[in-house]
Amino acid sequence: MKSFLILPVLIILLLVTGCAKKNILEETGLITTVGFDMASSESILTTMVVLQIDPEAKRNVDILSSSADTSKGSRIDANLKTPKELQAGQLRVALYNEKIARKGLRYFADTMARDPSVSDLIYIGIVEGSAHDTLNHDYKNIPDIGRYLYNQFEQLTEQEQILNPTLQDVQQSLYSVGMDPIIPLVKRKGETIANTGSAILRNDKMVGKLSPYKSFFVKLIRDDFRAGNIELHLDLKNADGKNEKVVTVLDTIKTSSDLKLTDPKIPHIDAKLKITARLLEIRGKIDLTNPKNIKLLEKKIGQKLEQDTLKVIRYCQEKNSDVFGFGEVYRSSVRHSNLTMKEWHEKYKNLEAHVSVDFSLVRTGVTE
Amino acid sequence: MFKKRAINKRLQPKSSLENGPQTEELAEPHNTSNLPLKSDDLTPMIHEKFNNTSDLKVKKYINLTIYYIENQINQQELNQNIIGKIKQADEITTETVYASIAINEVEDTDDLSYAILRMIKGSVALFIEGTPKIILASIPVKESRALSRPENESQVTGPQLGFNESLATNVSVIRRYLSTPDLCNEFFVFGTRTNTAVSLLYIKGIASEDLVNRVKHKLNQIEVDALIDSSVLNQHLDDHSWSIFPQMLLTERPDRVSDGLLNGKIALFVDGSTNVILCPFTFIEFFESREDYNIRWPIATFIRLLRIVAMFLSIFFTSIYVAALTFHYEIIPQALLVPLGESRSRVPFPPLFEAVLLEFIIELLREAGARLPTKVGQTMGIVGGIVIGTAAVQAGFTSNILLIIVALSALASFTAPSYTMGNVIRIIRFPILFMAGFLGFYGVMFGFCLLLIHLIRLSSLGAPYLSPFYPPRFQDWVDSVIRLPMKYTNKRPTLTRPADVQKYDPDKVN
Numbered sequence: 055m056k057s058f059l060i061l062p063v064l065i066i067l068l069l070v071t072g073c074a075k076k077n078i079l080e081e082t083g084l085i086t087t088v089g090f091d092m093a094s095s096e097s098i099l100t101t102m103v104v105l106q107i108d109p110e111a112k113r114n115v116d117i118l119s120s121s122a123d124t125s126k127g128s129r130i131d132a133n134l135k136t137p138k139e140l141q142a143g144q145l146r147v148a149l150y151n152e153k154i155a156r157k158g159l160r161y162f163a164d165t166m167a168r169d170p171s172v173s174d175l176i177y178i179g180i181v182e183g184s185a186h187d188t189l190n191h192d193y194k195n196i197p198d199i200g201r202y203l204y205n206q207f208e209q210l211t212e213q214e215q216i217l218n219p220t221l222q223d224v225q226q227s228l229y230s231v232g233m234d235p236i237i238p239l240v241k242r243k244g245e246t247i248a249n250t251g252s253a254i255l256r257n258d259k260m261v262g263k264l265s266p267y268k269s270f271f272v273k274l275i276r277d278d279f280r281a282g283n284i285e286l287h288l289d290l291k292n293a294d295g296k297n298e299k300v301v302t303v304l305d306t307i308k309t310s311s312d313l314k315l316t317d318p319k320i321p322h323i324d325a326k327l328k329i330t331a332r333l334l335e336i337r338g339k340i341d342l343t344n345p346k347n348i349k350l351l352e353k354k355i356g357q358k359l360e361q362d363t364l365k366v367i368r369y370c371q372e373k374n375s376d377v378f379g380f381g382e383v384y385r386s387s388v389r390h391s392n393l394t395m396k397e398w399h400e401k402y403k404n405l406e407a408h409v410s411v412d413f414s415l416v417r418t419g420v421t422e
Numbered sequence: 423m424f425k426k427r428a429i430n431k432r433l434q435p436k437s438s439l440e441n442g443p444q445t446e447e448l449a450e451p452h453n454t455s456n457l458p459l460k461s462d463d464l465t466p467m468i469h470e471k472f473n474n475t476s477d478l479k480v481k482k483y484i485n486l487t488i489y490y491i492e493n494q495i496n497q498q499e500l501n502q503n504i505i506g507k508i509k510q511a512d513e514i515t516t517e518t519v520y521a522s523i524a525i526n527e528v529e530d531t532d533d534l535s536y537a538i539l540r541m542i543k544g545s546v547a548l549f550i551e552g553t554p555k556i557i558l559a560s561i562p563v564k565e566s567r568a569l570s571r572p573e574n575e576s577q578v579t580g581p582q583l584g585f586n587e588s589l590a591t592n593v594s595v596i597r598r599y600l601s602t603p604d605l606c607n608e609f610f611v612f613g614t615r616t617n618t619a620v621s622l623l624y625i626k627g628i629a630s631e632d633l634v635n636r637v638k639h640k641l642n643q644i645e646v647d648a649l650i651d652s653s654v655l656n657q658h659l660d661d662h663s664w665s666i667f668p669q670m671l672l673t674e675r676p677d678r679v680s681d682g683l684l685n686g687k688i689a690l691f692v693d694g695s696t697n698v699i700l701c702p703f704t705f706i707e708f709f710e711s712r713e714d715y716n717i718r719w720p721i722a723t724f725i726r727l728l729r730i731v732a733m734f735l736s737i738f739f740t741s742i743y744v745a746a747l748t749f750h751y752e753i754i755p756q757a758l759l760v761p762l763g764e765s766r767s768r769v770p771f772p773p774l775f776e777a778v779l780l781e782f783i784i785e786l787l788r789e790a791g792a793r794l795p796t797k798v799g800q801t802m803g804i805v806g807g808i809v810i811g812t813a814a815v816q817a818g819f820t821s822n823i824l825l826i827i828v829a830l831s832a833l834a835s836f837t838a839p840s841y842t843m844g845n846v847i848r849i850i851r852f853p854i855l856f857m858a859g860f861l862g863f864y865g866v867m868f869g870f871c872l873l874l875i876h877l878i879r880l881s882s883l884g885a886p887y888l889s890p891f892y893p894p895r896f897q898d899w900v901d902s903v904i905r906l907p908m909k910y911t912n913k914r915p916t917l918t919r920p921a922d923v924q925k926y927d928p929d930k931v932n
Contacts, residue, residue: 078773079747080766084759107763114760143752144759171752204756
């Protein structure tokens, strides 16, 4: 008896829901990368990298560009120029021109996040120069610019040389009170595309740039390193009492940061950083067989890291962009603060940060 | 030969197989049976029962008449051990016949139908004038082949012995593995026309009595006219005859049957069948092999997991390919995008059609391979391999990535140690494939859920089919998908509700 009831229900279930839209792979124009520029004060120039999956095609990708007032509108416009229906489901990288970033990214981040076919884990980058030019350039050694960019972002994230630049991260820092987004900067250099540091934002507007070296210190406080690396320049006094410039390269840097709000009025933040690293390379006359020298080296590196962290914090304070997430610390420490981003940016200008680094070398390698 | 004998009530034989003259009955002078006193009257009766078959032979010797079916008995034994011995006796009476003939299995009956049945099975009927009894001496022709390797369930390690078509041999093989008087053998006869012998084996003290009674009850309920193979009896006994899943194991390996009996299962042997039914059985046990106990436990665990993965792969891999290419291009990894697209770009069919076509060709090849004689079969494999493998791709008929996927899932379906389960896995792939083609991942999940609901509802002789996962029986998990060292698998599975739970003391085992 039961099965008589179940059967029609099943059939109805199958037939009523059976109208999903088909997107057969080879009949779809897959947008892998998209770039946005300002075309005029209102309209946006969108450049799309569309994957060519025809083995007989000369180029692996097709670059389409169109101008429209919205990003979806430009896709409709670009669809006029292609034999296959354009779909954004394979979008991996979205690039924004610096001008757009300075005007505000919230709209773009939103429209991406609202599209269910677009992954939240696409990489976001800000281009120094024109995004259209960066994508449309006929690179000698890059057959597929979309793949190149994606692999580059992935590789740099894995190496911890850039901060997590996914749409999700950007959205998170855009909408959380007490944290501003930091987005990697990208620039075409001749026949390659290079990462040139990070753009720091206040709310959704870009306000400044950090070099790759300086970006390191943002990550030091905002995230933890598991296996980072960096090159440090130190001034040391050697055994003869002479000043000497020493360059060290640290790798497998492991950090843990402990941020504490010690005074909510100023506000004053105490950042304790515990860092361990391996000495990969050292340039300069220093005798590593002497444990005293290693102690000295550790102390100097710690000091250097402290100084540079403070420098970066000061720069960001100047630009009034809290990419470190100090606001989060404030919000979680002060009860009923009802903090808004506006209030925090007022407070942030006067923030005093004290950084103490506890640095130790775990390995220095074989020395003779 | 058999420990205990319970003849199906439909046959109603009056005498048992136990040997020895039954003098009390002979002493009665008055004829109470339906047999005549004279052979001249009996002969036409037997002829009539046999519908005047031409291979019925009747031989007369003084007051003794011998009836037998020519090709069913061993002629040499008849001459040497029956006729030759009787001739040496002074006079011919029931007692002297019993005393002189040198045959183990001798009985007498006054039931003609029973005598007829025994004659078909290879007995010689002896009739002495004036005595309304038929003495039956069993000298059947031993036409069974020698025990050979199990062809369909091969193993690398462990015994290389398979059952043959003789019930007696098969039971004796099990007796060799399980030399215990607790091994009970109950005898049934099935088929109003075929009268096929069926043996029910279980170990008293391990198998739950409830279960044994349940099987007996089921067996007694079945009324069929013919029973040719154990696989048919298996279907008669199934709890859910509409299901696609086998609910009992058919195996040709004595070691597997012995192992099952030791775990409280019940085995059914059918005369003339090389497969033995083992019940109750669960879904996961179809993916276990006896060989898993012959190898060390980490390897056994790995192989068992491999089979489970292969099962899922075989059912869902092609479907996932079709769903991803038809609906969800978003989930294709970036590195696979170009190779997938390029291989698909030349194919003129939609992914579903392409996949169904290829699966169909593989099924054709497999079925043809099973039907063809071995010598032609090899040629067929090569032809199929070249035609499908190379030519179909070059002609732009299918994409080579799909070819790999289909071949992989076909290969995976053969890892199931049970042939019947392997068949099921191959077939349930098709509905899920169609669901994937019409509804994408939604359809695949829908199909998976239906499958799961069905499996949860199934039972094998009243025992839950998805045990030990549902209902969860955590103590059985140590020997299901994984296999832990012997120390931890000292309990019999709860599935059979064994009378004796503990196999051995874990402290005395490594």
